[in-house]
Amino acid sequence: MGRYLLRRLLQLVPVFIGTTFLIYWLVWSVPGDPFAGKCGDRRCPDTYINFMTEKYQLDQSIWVQYATYMKNLFQGDFGVTYNNRAVGDIIATAYPNTLKLAVVALAIEAIIGLSAGVLTGLRRNGFLDNLVLVSTLFLIALPVFVIGFILQWLLGVKWGIVDPTVSSEMRFSELLLPGFVLGSASMAYVARVARTSIAENRRADYVRTAIAKGLPMRRVVGVHLLRNSLIPVVTLLGTDLGALMGGAIVTEGIFSINGIGRAVLRAIVTKESATVVSIVVVLVLVYLLMNLLVDLLYAALDPRIRYE
Amino acid sequence: MRVSKRASGAIALGAAFALVASGCSSSDDGGDAGNSADGAITVDGTEPENPLVPANTTETGGGKIIDWMWTGLVEYPNDGGAPRNALAESIETADSKVYKIKIKQDTKFHDGTVVKAKNFVDAWNWGAHSPNGAQNSSFFADIQGFEDVNTSDPDGADGPQKAPEPKAKEMSGLKVVDDWNFEVTLTAPTAVFPTKLGYSTFMPLPDAFFAGKAEDFGKKPIGNGPVKFVSWENNVSIKLTRFDDYQLRDKMKIKDVNVKISQDDTAVYSELVSNNIDFQQQVPVSALAGDKWKQDLGERAVSSVAPVTGIIAFPIYDKRFTDPKLRRAVSLSINRQEITDKIFFGNRKPADSWANPLAPGAAPGNCTACQFQVDEAKKLLAEAGGFSGEMVFYYNADASHKEWMEAVAQQVKTNLGINARAEGVPTFAVFRQNINAHKMKGPYRAGWQQDYPDVENWVNPLYVTGGSSNDGLYTNKQVDALAKEAGAAPSLDASHAKFAEAVKLIDADAPSIPVYFSGQQSGHSEKIKKMELTNVGELDITTVEL
Numbered sequence: 001m002g003r004y005l006l007r008r009l010l011q012l013v014p015v016f017i018g019t020t021f022l023i024y025w026l027v028w029s030v031p032g033d034p035f036a037g038k039c040g041d042r043r044c045p046d047t048y049i050n051f052m053t054e055k056y057q058l059d060q061s062i063w064v065q066y067a068t069y070m071k072n073l074f075q076g077d078f079g080v081t082y083n084n085r086a087v088g089d090i091i092a093t094a095y096p097n098t099l100k101l102a103v104v105a106l107a108i109e110a111i112i113g114l115s116a117g118v119l120t121g122l123r124r125n126g127f128l129d130n131l132v133l134v135s136t137l138f139l140i141a142l143p144v145f146v147i148g149f150i151l152q153w154l155l156g157v158k159w160g161i162v163d164p165t166v167s168s169e170m171r172f173s174e175l176l177l178p179g180f181v182l183g184s185a186s187m188a189y190v191a192r193v194a195r196t197s198i199a200e201n202r203r204a205d206y207v208r209t210a211i212a213k214g215l216p217m218r219r220v221v222g223v224h225l226l227r228n229s230l231i232p233v234v235t236l237l238g239t240d241l242g243a244l245m246g247g248a249i250v251t252e253g254i255f256s257i258n259g260i261g262r263a264v265l266r267a268i269v270t271k272e273s274a275t276v277v278s279i280v281v282v283l284v285l286v287y288l289l290m291n292l293l294v295d296l297l298y299a300a301l302d303p304r305i306r307y308e
Numbered sequence: 309m310r311v312s313k314r315a316s317g318a319i320a321l322g323a324a325f326a327l328v329a330s331g332c333s334s335s336d337d338g339g340d341a342g343n344s345a346d347g348a349i350t351v352d353g354t355e356p357e358n359p360l361v362p363a364n365t366t367e368t369g370g371g372k373i374i375d376w377m378w379t380g381l382v383e384y385p386n387d388g389g390a391p392r393n394a395l396a397e398s399i400e401t402a403d404s405k406v407y408k409i410k411i412k413q414d415t416k417f418h419d420g421t422v423v424k425a426k427n428f429v430d431a432w433n434w435g436a437h438s439p440n441g442a443q444n445s446s447f448f449a450d451i452q453g454f455e456d457v458n459t460s461d462p463d464g465a466d467g468p469q470k471a472p473e474p475k476a477k478e479m480s481g482l483k484v485v486d487d488w489n490f491e492v493t494l495t496a497p498t499a500v501f502p503t504k505l506g507y508s509t510f511m512p513l514p515d516a517f518f519a520g521k522a523e524d525f526g527k528k529p530i531g532n533g534p535v536k537f538v539s540w541e542n543n544v545s546i547k548l549t550r551f552d553d554y555q556l557r558d559k560m561k562i563k564d565v566n567v568k569i570s571q572d573d574t575a576v577y578s579e580l581v582s583n584n585i586d587f588q589q590q591v592p593v594s595a596l597a598g599d600k601w602k603q604d605l606g607e608r609a610v611s612s613v614a615p616v617t618g619i620i621a622f623p624i625y626d627k628r629f630t631d632p633k634l635r636r637a638v639s640l641s642i643n644r645q646e647i648t649d650k651i652f653f654g655n656r657k658p659a660d661s662w663a664n665p666l667a668p669g670a671a672p673g674n675c676t677a678c679q680f681q682v683d684e685a686k687k688l689l690a691e692a693g694g695f696s697g698e699m700v701f702y703y704n705a706d707a708s709h710k711e712w713m714e715a716v717a718q719q720v721k722t723n724l725g726i727n728a729r730a731e732g733v734p735t736f737a738v739f740r741q742n743i744n745a746h747k748m749k750g751p752y753r754a755g756w757q758q759d760y761p762d763v764e765n766w767v768n769p770l771y772v773t774g775g776s777s778n779d780g781l782y783t784n785k786q787v788d789a790l791a792k793e794a795g796a797a798p799s800l801d802a803s804h805a806k807f808a809e810a811v812k813l814i815d816a817d818a819p820s821i822p823v824y825f826s827g828q829q830s831g832h833s834e835k836i837k838k839m840e841l842t843n844v845g846e847l848d849i850t851t852v853e854l
Contacts, residue, residue, distance in 0.1 A: 030735075031734070031735070031737075031738050032735050032736075032737030032738035032740075032741055033737060033741050034737060036737050036740045036741040036744060037735070037736040037737040037739070037740040037741075038357060038358075038366065038367070038443065039366045039443055040366055040367065040755075040757070041754055041755040041756060041757075041777070042366065042769075042776065042777050043740070043743070043744050043776065043777060043779060044366075044443060044744075045442075045443065045445050045446050046460060046471070047438040047439075047441055047442075047445055047458060047459075047460070047471065048364075048441045048442065048443045048445070050441065050470070050471060051439070051440070051441020052441060055441075082357065082358070083355070083356055083357050083358050083359060083370075083526075084358075084359045084523040084526060084527065085527075085542050089542055090542050090543065093541070093542060093543070093544065094543065149574075152575075152578055153578070156578055156582060157578050157581050157582050160582060163579075163582070163584055164575070164578035164579055164581075164582050164584065165570075165575050165576075165578065165579050165584065168541075168544045168545060168568075253571060253572040253575065254572065254574075254575055255575060256570045256572060256575040256576070256579070258543050258544050258569075262543065262571050263543060265571070266355065266543075266571065269706075269735075270357070271737065
């Protein structure tokens with residue numbers, strides 16, 4: 001177990017360097033001088049363009065730029081944006097917001113998706129099963145922004161039940177609606193995967209044995225059935241946290257949440273390599289660590305899986 | 309303070325009932341002085357792209373904050389007319405070349421220091437000094453000694469060579485006489501110079517600015533205007549509050565202004581409709597279709613004209629576009645009315661003059677090339693010898709220009725039989741880079757927002773040889789001569805008369821095609837009882853009453 005963990009952690013190093021360079025190179029190769037369009041429809045003075053190009057070392061080769069960036073990164077300096085704000089500050093304010101949103105979304109999708117999946121898996125072909133089938137189809141078919149706009153307009157503008165957008169305090173109650181929107185598609189998948197998995201395992205030998213030895217139904221479902229059926233669901237949920245954080249751009253836009261999606265979009269448009277890479281680096285780390293966590297959880301859930 | 313939505317909804321409903329019952333309208337009776345005095349508003353904004361330094365801000369996100377935080381020598385009335393003195397006591401000149409400027413005594417910066425003549429002179433010298441890399445440095449080019457402080461790069465910004473270090477740090481044309489007087493000498497007579505002084509580049513800077521780094525100052529700017537800076541949280545908000553020591557005309561009637569930074573205008577619009585934000589300068593395109601915004605906002609909808617013209621410019625450095633007859637033919641074949649009606653839902657107006665009609669010295673309807681005359685266009689095209697090959701209209705595809713540019717290309721194709729089409733350049737940065745490098749291969753989208761209200765601002769930068777935004781390299785010696793005479797004219801009226809002559813020549817040459825005048829569709833919350841927009845369409849926060 002210890003060796004496995006160490007090996008996985010060491011694997012993070014090349015992945016980390018590879019992704020950061022790839023992203024740096026991608027942003028670098030976006031065509032256009034980042035400062036040429038800064039003055040609107042008026043041409044920017046050459047003195048301004050030169051000043052900024054030199055200040056941000058954009059006249060150097062990509063290798064020099066990347067090396068400087070990495071050197072500063074390891075000293076804890078994420079660089080500065082073109083309007084001279086520390087990227088570290090932007091990450092420090094934006095990340096917790098996105099994380100909060102993603103965790104709320106994850107919680108909603110886990111609770112609703114899992115209960116819907118278990119209920120329908122146990123009682124297949126009933127009214128509830130059909131209802132869940134239709135509503136999950138609906139959620140999967142609709143793009144996130146459609147659900148977002150409709151719910152925002154209905155609940156926020158038309159009926160005035162909630163604020164249409166999230167305030168900068170990011171209160172938990174305000175995040176329920178955006179969290180639901182963000183998690184809606186995954187929620188549908190969780191429900192479906194859980195349903196199939198439960199339905200399949202219900203006919204497994206160990207479940208029949210458990211019922212035959214006279215265990216109460218609650219224990220059969222809660223311990224024997226659920227634990228084994230959870231593996232695909234946990235995989236889905238675990239990798240989803242990363243996907244939710246990365247995919248929050250649209251939801252953050254609709255509900256005006258100051259998260260990383262917004263920050264990274266702004267940075268891509270203005271070609272701020274330091275900002276894009278720094279934000280994505282942290283995102284990549286979340287992905288990698290969540291994947292590791294999921295793999296470790298398998299062992300806890302399924303006694304047949306052992307790592308060495 | 310945030311009231312729960314249900315509760316405030318009930319209050320609004322009650323208020324609406326009261327209004328109906330008493331039969332009066334809420335729009336004209338102004339605000340309640342008591343409400344206003346401690347009142348706060350939240351307005352829509354975007355993250356400033358640069359540190360907040362006046363000479364280094366050209367975009368609206370930061371420009372708005374600068375405009376609110378500073379008061380210049382002159383100010384532009386909200387109705388778009390001629391400027392009047394603000395911080396200046398008097399601006400005198402005998403020859404339009406040497407200006408004696410006297411400022412009002414004992415006005416203060418937000419840090420408590422007094423605004424003196426040297427704060428202007430130092431600020432202008434800083435803005436012009438090329439190693440400081442200010443975006444607006446070219447505005448100081450009128451002043452004597454500008455070449456000594458601002459050196460240009462011998463091979464352009466993309467070339468390997470660097471600009472030589474400037475000889476001097478101060479322009480010889482600026483001279484401090486005493487605390488309240490200074491003298492400006494220009495390289496050539498420029499009658500419009502006093503008008504320019506209200507533009508944000510010419511704002512004074514406090515001593516604290518020169519003590520530290522400009523970029524640090526830009527994080528916590530110190531101005532001299534009706535509001536002062538409180539805080540700036542990245543991508544979240546910029547907070548401003550009333551400056552109680554402010555002594556000039558436009559004092560604040562409310563206390564706090566909170567600029568909420570957002571990127572998605574439809575989200576802001578939802579907040580506006582539900583009264584969670586107090587002002588949005590431009591409602592999203594999605595709300596314009598079928599006048600939805602007017603139904604949503606009712607009396608809170610504010611429609612105004614912005615001094616912005618949508619233009620299609622010709623790359624005159626390309627041999628195919630040197631013939632004025634061809635350019636005029638293209639211009640005459642465009643049905644502007646149809647474009648503004650069908651594509652902009654009547655929210656923009658067809659352009660019919662070269663300058664914004666509200667600018668002093670401008671003559672409405674003086675663009676004969678802006679008419680829609682297909683027969684005349686065909687005749688001119690025949691005289692020009694036709695146009696062979698493809699005429700591609702370029703636009704930047706990262707903003708909503710596709711529809712109208714395609715409509716223009718289609719009209720040129722249908723009406724003149726030229727093989728025309730529109731093509732998007734992916735980003736504005738690439739688009740702008742090609743324009744700067746004079747590499748455009750067909751007519752391209754441009755736009756012009758006036759910096760200061762005068763016809764000069766619509767002629768010199770755009771159509772005079774070497775003008776700062778004459779990107780198509782149009783050149784006409786007579787226009788240059790007339791513009792020069794206009795600058796040297798003894799009075800603004802005489803200057804405007806000369807510019808009118810120059811515009812006639814420009815009209816005949818059609819170096820570009822004015823297509824539409826921009827309109828602006830804003831909205832405010834129920835909380836705001838009275839407000840005005842500035843001449844460039846920003847919210848004038850000093851007029852807001854609650």
